[in-house]
Amino acid sequence: MDVIKRNFFALLKAGAFGETHSVEPMSAHKWRKLFAVMGVHEVVPYAWAGYNKQQLPFVQHVPKNIIHDLRNCQHAVSTHKYESAQLSNGLLNKRLNNIRHNEPHAIDTSTETVHVLNIIVHNIETMLNKGVVLRGIVDLGIYLRTMGHKIDFIKLENWLTKLHVETLAQFQGSILIQLLGFDTDEVPFTRRVMTDAKSVTLKAVERTVKDTSYKWDFKQNKSPWVQVNSQAIKQSMRRSFHYLLYAPIETISNLTYKFAKNLSELEE
Helix, strand or coil, X not given: CCHHHHHHHHHHHHHHHCCCCCCCCCCHHHHHHHHHHHHHCCCHHHHHHHHHCCXXXXXXCCCXXXXXXXXXXXXXXXXXXXXXXXXXXXXXXXXXXXXXXXXXXXXXXXXXXXXXXXXXXXXXXXXXXXXXXXXXXXXXXXXXXXXXXXXXXHHHHHHHHHCCCXXXXXXXXXXXXXXXXXXXXXXXXXXXXXXXXXXXXXXXXXXXXXXXXXXXXXXXXXXXXXXXXXXXXXXHHHHHHHHCCCCHHHHHHHHHHHHHHHHHCCEC
């Protein structure tokens, strides 16, 4: 793991989870790249919190314009509405909405468990469309640590199995365990730590621009042929094949949905 990635996770763990992690000195160029990655993963507020916990000698090379931008980001923090997350498969999404509708009326109701489910589904939606984005993973970790004592993990695992996404949930838990310092007992639904979750996430941390491969850009000119963004399709297909064995129903449905959606937006 190179110095940019080490500092990325050091700032993230310090800012999001209050852990003590010192960052390593870097050049101005590397600091710019680091915070570009933070922006892609929507974790700038946590990076700023982590930065404020550092001792000056370690962060004196941070360009002043980046510090200015970070301060401004604190006033424009986006709030994720995880309850709006959806699954691509119609049947599974109906089951998801039934869980959301029925749980408040259950005798042993647990809104905290529903919220965790919503975060996990949001992360699945993001993973299949844009790759791993750490904002949702971090928010999942924060919620597990602050509200874990109120979560019914048996009920959660039953829901995940019913929705056929238990392996993708374990993928998220594996990221928390392998890269964000979580113990296995903090993520009870992760029965098996998946080693490829670490490699996929580290690869995602190399991105300095947001993933737009879900936009296939079907276009039609005067000829009868349809032009497509072949690079975006290839990238989207590679991602889908990676998750295919983890959640085949949702992965195939997601790919089909993207094809239909992009085709419906065909520019004539």
